Amino acid sequence: MTTFGHPWLVDDLGPAAVHFVRLPAGAEAFVVVDNVALGPAIGGVRLSTTVTPVEVARLARAMTIKNAVAGLPHGGGKSGIRVGGPLAATDRQRVIRAFAQAISHLVDYIPGPDMGTDETAMAWVQDEIGRAVGLPALLGGIPLDEIGATGYGLAECAQALDAAGRLGLAGARVAVQGFGAVGRHAALQLSRCGALVVAVSDSSGAVYDPAGLDVAAVAEFKRAHPLGEYPDAKPMARDDLLAVECEVLIPAAQPDVLDEGNAERVRAKAVLQGANLPVTAGGEAILAQRGILSVPDVVANAGGVICAAVEYRGGTPTQAFTAISERIRASTTELLDRISTQPDLLPSDAAVAMGRSRLVAAQAYRREF
Secondary structure, rough: OOOOOOOOEEEEEOOEEEEEEEHEEEEEEEEEEEOOOOOOEEEEEEEHHHHHOOHHHHHHHHHHHHHOOOOOEEEEOEEEEEEOOOOOOOHHHHHHHHHHHHHOOOOEEEEEEEOOOHHHHHHHHHHHHOOOOOOOOOOOOOOOOHOOOHHHHHHHHHHHHHHHHOOOOOOEEEEEEEOOOOHHHHHHHHHHHOOOOEEEOOEEEEEEEOOOOHHHHHHHHHOEEEEOOOOOOOOOOOOHHOOOOOEEEEOOOOOOEOOOOOOHHOOOOEOOOOOOEEEHHHHHHHHHHHEEEEEHHHHHHHHHHHHHHHHHOOOOOOHHHHHHHHHHHHHHHHHHHHHHHOOOHHHHHHHHHHHHHHHHHOOOOOOOO
16 A cells, blocks of 8 residues: 555554654654554654654554563554754754644554654653653653663563573673664673673674673773774674674664675574564574574563553553563563474564464454444
8 A cells, every 4th residue: 555655564453543744843753553452552753864654664563563462551653753964952852842742632652762762852742742651750751771671671581592491691692783772781781691792883883802891891981982992892893793603693773784685694593683673574584594593673672662561550660670571581482482383483473473363352352333
């Protein structure tokens, strides 16, 4: 189907609604509420110069599946705000507040932070429409990036693989592409679990130490310097990190970074998808053919939205961490059970089947007349 010149995936799950919005400062927004069978949709607001309606639609569907796989009482949605370039502080606030006003009537959509937005942006949204997650703690929120909810969930996924005998975490070498909010916290948590983080990267470059990096020292250095200049490790080309010999590779940067062109280079035993949609369908097929387990983003990086769901109901950070651990360990175990009984089933297809079964069951309770 084509809407406003853009191709959309339309099936029995959604999308429930698609909205295009004009905003100040030459910005425009796209909102996709994909499915609300399980409850109001939770999904982030992405702000960038390149975000597209198709990207938002793909991410909204991923949120639908992710929330269902995690057993949350929420559907999936996503927003994108496209700007022409860097915004002055005043214009940024004007754009985000105008966006909030434009979605005030979309009561089945709960916005949260995503690439390019943060807890301050969500505070502005909350101020306008009284509906947001990922708020500052002062406003009763659980700041997702500050506590490292998504990174914590990735470590819980790794521990579930360890418990299932699919990964020996003690001494396991870990490479993290994208040493930002997600990747940094994942690296810190995994190092506390006894793993060796041997390589990390960001947009400035990558560093490598086969004996293991001091993750806390790297994180502190990065506060004031480009990561690629870290002095106590070997610099390497940013994209070469994907080919580092390791047990765990965590792509936590951009979508579609592992594809048919580079999946053959991966030398990990397991890929834990930290970013949204970081592995293409063709890339996953190659990894599976090579015997590399790729845990889909809808399972591995669900910590953030689980935390958001706890916040939405007035929960605490402690309750959020407990929920993240329980839900991600359970969904990882279910995923392993499904692919072990169906060896030809790709992990992403298994995850979609997990989510779809819950969505179909929930839709049976929806009014049909």
